[in-house]
Amino acid sequence: MGWLTMSRHSMGGHATAKGYLDDQFTYERDHPEGGTRGLKVLASSCPANRVYYAAAQVTRDGIGGEVFAIVCLVLWNPRSASGENFGYKGMTENMGPCEAACPAAILDLLTPTTNEHALDWRRRSREALARRSRKIETGARIKLPAPVRFSDGHVGEEFIVDRIGRRVILRDPETRMPYRIGRFMDQAWTIVPETKVHKTLFA
DSSP states (O other): OOOEEEOGGGSTTOOSHHHHHHHHTOEEEEOTTSSEEEEEEEEEEOGGGTEEEEEEEEEETTEEEEEEEEEEEEEEOTTOTTSOOEEEEEEEGGGOOSOOOOOHHHHTTOOOOOOHHHHHHHHHHHHHHHHHTOOOOTTOEEEEEEEEEOTTSOEEEEEEEEEETTEEEEEOTTTOOEEOOTTGGGSOOEEOOOOOOOOOOOO
8 A cells, every 4th residue: 555645634624643544444334245344443553643553353243353453654744835734654464564663552452363474563563662661770881782883983882871851861981972872762782781899808
C-alpha cells in the first residue's frame, strides 16, 4: 500500500491521526456468502504522530477472532502549505515493518501466529521495550556498540552519563566534554562494570 494524503477537512471530523485511523480500521460489512465480516481496533497508539500501532481483531458475524497488529507510517503537518495535513502508509505485522516500537499493551493483545515476518516484528518490538526500560544512573560509565564520530571530530565509545534536567548527556571520561546521541535509550549500549578496590587490612 502506498501513501494516502489528505487535508484535515477530509478526515471525517477526526481531530487526530489516531482517531482517523481507529475509525478506518473498525468496520463491519456484509459478506457475499452471507453474514458479515469486519475488523475492530482493540487498542492503538500513535506517539508523536509519527507511527500508528494497533491491535485489530477480525470479526465474523460480530464474533471476534484473530488479533493482529497494524502499523502505519504517519505524516502529520497541520500547517502544510500544500494542504496535505495528514497522510499514512499502512501495513500489517505480516509484512515485517521496520518500525518496531509497539507498546506492550498492544503486543499483549495479539493472538499467536506462525508468520515468520510477524514473529520477527514482535521479537524486535519486545527487544525495543526492554532497551527502553533499562535503568541508568547519573555517573554510570557506558560503552556504545561501536565508536561514534561527532560533529567536532571527536570519536568516542565510552562515556559517563550525566543529566541536565530530564535530558541525558554523555561526557567524555577524559575531557568531560558533553555529547548527545539521538534516541539514546534505543541504542544497544552496555554499562561498564565498576572496578572496586578493596582496602587491605593488616593485623
